[in-house]
Amino acid sequence: DAKTTQPPSMDCAEGRAANLPCNHSTISGNEYVYWYRQIHSQGPQYIIHGLKNNETNEMASLIITEDRKSSTLILPHATLRDTAVYYCIVRGVGDDKLIFGTGTRLQVFP
Amino acid sequence: EPEVTQTPSHQVTQMGQEVILRCVPISNHLYFYWYRQILGQKVEFLVSFYNNEISEKSEIFDDQFSVERPDGSNFTLKIRSTKLEDSAMYFCASTAGVLLQGYTFGSGTRLTVV
Numbered sequence: 001d002a003k004t005t006q007p008p009s010m011d012c013a014e015g016r017a018a019n020l021p022c023n024h025s026t027i028s029g030n031e032y033v034y035w036y037r038q039i040h041s042q043g044p045q046y047i048i049h050g051l052k053n054n055e056t057n058e059m060a061s062l063i064i065t066e067d068r069k070s071s072t073l074i075l076p077h078a079t080l081r082d083t084a085v086y087y088c089i090v091r092g093v094g095d096d097k098l099i100f101g102t103g104t105r106l107q108v109f110p
Numbered sequence: 111e112p113e114v115t116q117t118p119s120h121q122v123t124q125m126g127q128e129v130i131l132r133c134v135p136i137s138n139h140l141y142f143y144w145y146r147q148i149l150g151q152k153v154e155f156l157v158s159f160y161n162n163e164i165s166e167k168s169e170i171f172d173d174q175f176s177v178e179r180p181d182g183s184n185f186t187l188k189i190r191s192t193k194l195e196d197s198a199m200y201f202c203a204s205t206a207g208v209l210l211q212g213y214t215f216g217s218g219t220r221l222t223v224v
Contacts, residue, residue, distance in 0.1 A: 034212065043114075043201045044153060046212025087153075096166045097143070098213065100153040 003027065003090040009105040012082075018075040020104050022088030025069040031092035033064060035073045037084040038103070044087065047073065078108045112136040116202050116216035123192055123223055131187045131219045133202030142185045143203040143213065144177065146170070153201070159185065192223045 005023040012018040024033060034049040048055055048062045050071070055062045061074040075082055087103040115134040123129050135142050144156040157167040159177055176188045185204075189196055199220050203213040 036212070038153070041147075041199060041218070043203070043215030043217050044213075046214065049212060096141075096158045096160075097155040097168075098145075098153075099155065102152060 003031075003099070004088045004101055006086075006088055006101065006104045008102065009107070011107050011109060012075075012078045014080055014108055014110050015077055018073075018078040018082065018106055018108070020073040020075075020086050020088075020106065021070065022073070023070045024088070024090045027068050027090050028092065031090050031095075033062065033068075033071050034089045034091055034098070035060070035062065036087045036089065036098070036100075037082075038087070039081075039084040044100070047086075078106075080108050080110065082106065083108045112214070114202055114204055114214050114216035116200075116219050118219060119217070120220045121222070123221070125194060125223055126191050129189050129192055129221065131189075131200050131202075131221070133185045133187070133216055134183050135185055135202065135204030136206075136214055137183070139204035139206045139214070141165075141205045141207075142177075142179070144187045145201045145203065145215075146198040147201065147218075148195075148198045156187070156200075189221075192221075194223050197221055197223045 032051050035047040036044040038044045047059050050062045064071045085103040085105050089098050117132045142159040147153045155168050157171045158165045174190045178186050199218040201218045202216045205211050205213045
């Protein structure tokens with residue numbers, strides 16, 4: 001089973017920041033937080049990952065709380081093309097697979 | 111940007127027939143995976159493959175399934191005798207490093223068993 005909890009759906013206005021939360025209260029010290037998204041039955045797309053420090057790349061920012069029990073994915077300026085299901089996945093050293101939950105369906109509206 | 115390529119994009123087959131789904135992972139990647147997604151359900155792990163052997167497989171990946179890397183570029187998933195419940199999207203993925211990099215997924219093969 002997935003080790004994360006995410007809201008089933010969220011809305012965001014185009015141009016605004018989308019903040020997608022994820023709870024992973026049972027995360028252990030050697031487990032990373034990964035974010036992927038899936039646009040309308042396409043293959044999942046890697047977005048970002050982190051261990052304990054905040055991370056930023058060209059797609060998004062990842063904010064991990066100090067206790068590492070939750071994180072937030074931030075899309076700074078959402079566009080209509082960011083409408084997708086976003087998956088938060090916890091994965092550790094030695095884990096050879098991703099376990100997908102049901103994710104958050106983000107709807108970006110004009 | 112490098113891509114994982116899957117063929118065919120859609121395959122229709124009769125129940126009991128064998129199918130082979132094909133994938134070309136990114137050329138310098140070393141770890142390969144198959145996932146599937148039944149319509150409306152979660153993405154499910156099937157199998158991982160490294161150094162020419164299976165490193166892990168799920169309960170779904172029973173004796174009807176097999177994987178192969180027949181040459182330096184292709185990675186295939188074979189279903190020996192398809193069942194109606196095998197109908198799903200099948201995604202291939204690859205990565206250069208297991209932990210410190212994300213996976214790159216292909217766009218999938220939609221398998222329909224009739």
